[in-house]
Amino acid sequence: MAAITVKNRQILLKDYVTGSFVESDMTFHDGTCLLQLQEGTNDILVKNLYISPDPFLRGRMQKRTNSYVDSFVPGSVITGFGVSQVVMSNNPNFSKGDFVTGYTGWEDFSVIKSSGFLRIIPAIGFPLTYFLGVLGLTAYAGFHEVCSPKEGDQVFVSAASGAVGQLVGQFAKLLGCYVVGSAGSNEKVELLKNTLGFDEAFNYREEIDLDATLKKYFPKGIDIYFENVGGEMLEAVLNNINVFARIAVCGMISRYDSAEPYSIKNLHLLIPMRAKMQGLIATDFSHLYPEVTERVGLWLKEKKIVYIEDLIEGLENAPRAMLDVLRGKNVGKKIVKLSDPYTSLEAL
Template sequence: MMEKGEEVKNIQVILRDYITGYPKESDMYIAINTIKLKLPPGSNAVLVKNLYLSCDPTMQFRMRSVQGPLGPVSEYYVPGYPINGFGVAEVLESGHPNFNPGDLVWGTIKWEEYSHIQNPESLFKIQHTDVSLSYYTGILGMPGITAYAALYEVNSPPKKGDQVFISAASGAVGQLIGQFAKMMGCYVVGSAGSEQKVDLLKNKLGFDDAFNYKEEPDLDAALKRYFPDGIELYFDQVGGKMLDAVLLNMKVRGCITISGMISQYNVPQPEVLSNLMHIAGKRLSIKGFTHRDHHHLYPKLMETVLPYIRQKKVVYVEDVAEGLENGPAALVGLFRGRNFGKQVVKVA
């Protein structure tokens, strides 16, 4: 254990400059700075050692100089400074009455080994440490809230027998929506971008079926194969031509729940959607949401999902990159579908 107050090296992931298009590894660089492992006297901050970092699709918007589709709600990164995101950390020293050394927390943290956090009120204290701490970036963190809200709060919850389709189904959120919907008695099909992911969905996560969208020349035909009677609920995280094909295959009065459109964020020209006109004729309900409006669900999520995890009723698949040095590649891989499950970076 290091002595308190010692200056130590602090590896950081720094944004080089504002980006356009997809983030590339070269848009970030690794810096080795130093940090004093001691809070200044009278500080209200906490000093933390960062343990796990989450790679989330929305981080790309915070790398840009212009406001993205998330609007002004998220903090933008500043070139020359570390990027940040959801993560798990251990409190080493606390000037704040809510926190003590040894506490484990999750919330927004910087991509570096150690941090002084000036406004620790936004951190959640981790109570349950009998499950993987990395889960607080996933099933027990923001993606968990997103999946739970998608099923229970944004549109009407699915009913037994409902025909449910999920795109990006093996990702951080999709794998949870699928497993929860299965527990609710739905017929659940997912799409993903590799045979390995399709195998995961079918053979490990308990989806009724799954397909590799990259191998389907005609998405409409693929959906008709799995949903000959149509789709009641579509959980969309990709948008674009998949959404367009889904619109053709929705049942009358079906619901589409949209938490993202990752396929469309970085294309020079968005894909043409030909089937939006079905929204009226089919009386569809389309609702967009972000986790931000649903944090009140967190206690309910924990109460429901912790027992599932302990009883192994839910599986959560993570893709863990080891070391901050591998953080940029892991983050960039997310936008190319290279991750296999929830992408996490283990700091140390």
């Protein structure tokens, strides 16, 4: 039987990005693909439904001076976390029609060769997109595993209304911590205080002296900092940490898109404070999926946490979504919707 040819729109990296990312660093390619899998492989062909324009992708758009994290190849499709639906599978663990989440392409159809990070989305009544955020690992594991939190801890979250920050703050509140968030607009600050239950929040763009700002909001000092931004905010935090403070380094968005990254001058304060900074990547905590699904799922059902998404429709808008995330224009988790689920192969 001849393979069916379908439209396959793609977002490609035009060239390595230097300086600030602009939409035209990505190009839209209106192509096609064959609905077929290579025999003898374990490949899975998926239709992509949602993609997640995460800040860390910015790092992959530049030519790396070290080889630890692969750069995207200019001319190739952007890849990142997404939600997809299986169209064809050579892998016995995945079946046609399954909804899956994992690493996929910014395109209508992708062939997933390595299923290591791919998992089937359990049908437990939540929107599919929740598995890219609130029912994902980053916030839950980053806070509970890396920050060793306990009741009464003084917790600061930067980029607090973003995909991860909004959750970390709420997890901390559920544990009985004092929680302050920073964000880049007064609208976000209101959201943090009124909707997300943060004890305090401030608009960092309106603060002249971040050190003094943190001293004001943290008269008892900072025990936990969930780091999403880096730069001057990290310096101000280091000036305000308590002994045995824990800093989970989830992201440093302030440097990703900057030609001349801000340098940290006061890292030596880790010594007198015996503080810990630790980088984290969600996929290291895959063993926690069942725990996250159960605990966070329950919190969601009991309305103990709120989850805010910022959804935009259309693959063609993915570069714009990426830009918005890098400039902090998103409110909540940014998601790009590519398509509804398919109902039959003929409808593809």
